[in-house]
Amino acid sequence: EVQLVESGGGLVQPGGSLRLSCAATGFTFSNYWMTWVRQAPGKGLEWVANINLIGSETNYVDSVKGRFTISRDNAKNSLYLQMNSLRAEDTAVYYCTTVAGSCTNGVCYSLHFDSWGQGTLVTVSS
Amino acid sequence: DIQMTQSPSSLSASVGDRVTITCQASQDISNHLNWYQQKPGKAPKVLIYDASTLQTGVPSRFSGSGSGTDFTFTINSLQPEDIATYYCKHYDDLPPSFTFGPGTKVDIK
Numbered sequence: 001e002v003q004l005v006e007s008g009g010g011l012v013q014p015g016g017s018l019r020l021s022c023a024a025t026g027f028t029f030s031n032y033w034m035t036w037v038r039q040a041p042g043k044g045l046e047w048v049a050n051i052n053l054i055g056s057e058t059n060y061v062d063s064v065k066g067r068f069t070i071s072r073d074n075a076k077n078s079l080y081l082q083m084n085s086l087r088a089e090d091t092a093v094y095y096c097t098t099v100a101g102s103c104t105n106g107v108c109y110s111l112h113f114d115s116w117g118q119g120t121l122v123t124v125s126s
Numbered sequence: 127d128i129q130m131t132q133s134p135s136s137l138s139a140s141v142g143d144r145v146t147i148t149c150q151a152s153q154d155i156s157n158h159l160n161w162y163q164q165k166p167g168k169a170p171k172v173l174i175y176d177a178s179t180l181q182t183g184v185p186s187r188f189s190g191s192g193s194g195t196d197f198t199f200t201i202n203s204l205q206p207e208d209i210a211t212y213y214c215k216h217y218d219d220l221p222p223s224f225t226f227g228p229g230t231k232v233d234i235k
Binding site: 033035037044045046047050057059061095099100101103106107108110111112113114116117118119 | 158160162164169170171172175176179181211213215217219220221222223224225226227228229
């Protein structure tokens with residue numbers, strides 16, 4: 001059974017840093033692109049970042065570029081999100097997800113987020 | 127950047143009703159469109175990908191259609207367990223990036 005378990009959330013002051021982790025079990029982690037998706041309290045879903053199979057390609061939503069870094073350790077079946085210079089508007093539940101589908105030579109097919117963790121809450125407040 | 131809109135933002139329907147949600151993209155996105163269901167307090171779940179392909183294990187009362195800029199998501203006979211917020215989501219190829227619609231909250235009348 002696919003399981004994704006996020007950890008590392010908590011309360012942090014504006015300008016602070018936090019590192020989220022996502023432990024993956026039940027599937028071949030190195031075969032999947034991975035993403036982070038967030039949801040501010042009472043708001044909709046927002047894609048934050050994704051990473052390719054070996055960690056050589058990463059992409060970010062504009063609002064976190066230069067502040068957040070997505071990474072992975074395939075030996076540990078783990079995904080990470082390093083969040084620096086945190087702002088109040090980064091307050092959200094952060095989910096890690098697998099990405100089903102594929103990308104080859106710059107063309108992607110059938111991309112969708114097929115497994116999700118339970119989420120970890122990040123609160124940025126003084 | 128491609129913008130996604132959804133309508134209505136919320137709806138209330140009776141058990142057994144047919145429910146339709148629309149999603150519109152600001153430019154042609156082919157069939158690069160998914161639909162997700164999020165029940166209160168839970169993580170989202172994919173229902174439809176490639177605009178009309180039902181994810182494995184999803185009940186057949188859910189369906190999707192459309193291509194280009196206009197898409198439709200339908201629940202053919204609304205059930206109490208379908209109370210949720212439904213989101214469309216677009217993906218771009220180069221580089222891979224994703225944009226969710228604002229969501230449609232579905233309640234039972």
